[in-house]
Amino acid sequence: MAPLRSGAHGLSPVTLLCCVTLAVWLCCGAHTEASVLNLKRFIGCAVREFTFLARKPGCGGLHVTTDACWGRCETWEKPVLDPPFIESHQRVCTYNETRLETVQLPNCSADVDPSYTYPVAIRCDCGVCLTSTTECITSV
Known part of the structure; x- marks a missing residue:
């Protein structure tokens, strides 16, 4: 198995994916939180x-x-x-x-x-x- 390489910002692809997912959830998910919570x-x-x-x-x-x-x-x-x-x-x-x-x-x-x-x-x-x-x- 090949080692994960750092991207342009020094982050591994997995770390970068986690950061992007968190950013999308914080930006978009916050607006739907009230509708999900009963x-x-x-x-x-x-x-x-x-x-x-x-x-x-x-x-x-x-x-x-x-x-x-x-x-x-x-x-x-x-x-x-x-x-x-x-x-x-x-x-x-x-x-x-x-x-x-x-x-x-x-x-x-x-x-x-x-x-x-x-x-x-x-x-x-x-x-x-x-x-x-x-x-x-x-x-x-």
Whole structure:
């Protein structure tokens, strides 16, 4: 078997083929990823683009697009012998790492600061619901 020779850029043909395949997937495959992924069946936690209306008294509203945590995490219960007779493991998709961004709201009254600060998700994970970062529902 003959050894593989390096191409013009010093890469073997196999390495070059892998690089070209990866480049095509990144350029073209990224546009079809959302259509391939069935979000109704997605289990996990991910950063996803989210738009909301930023408002506060004395100012006009502003539509803001940010990154937020989104997803469903696996939960389970296990029967135990002592009350309450169930050991619950309820995990939620929650913020693990964030940064803060500030925008200026329009049409604010002279006595109102137009600054509006909101979190931008950098990393999200399935975990215990922490009321310091997430609105947790404890009963229905």
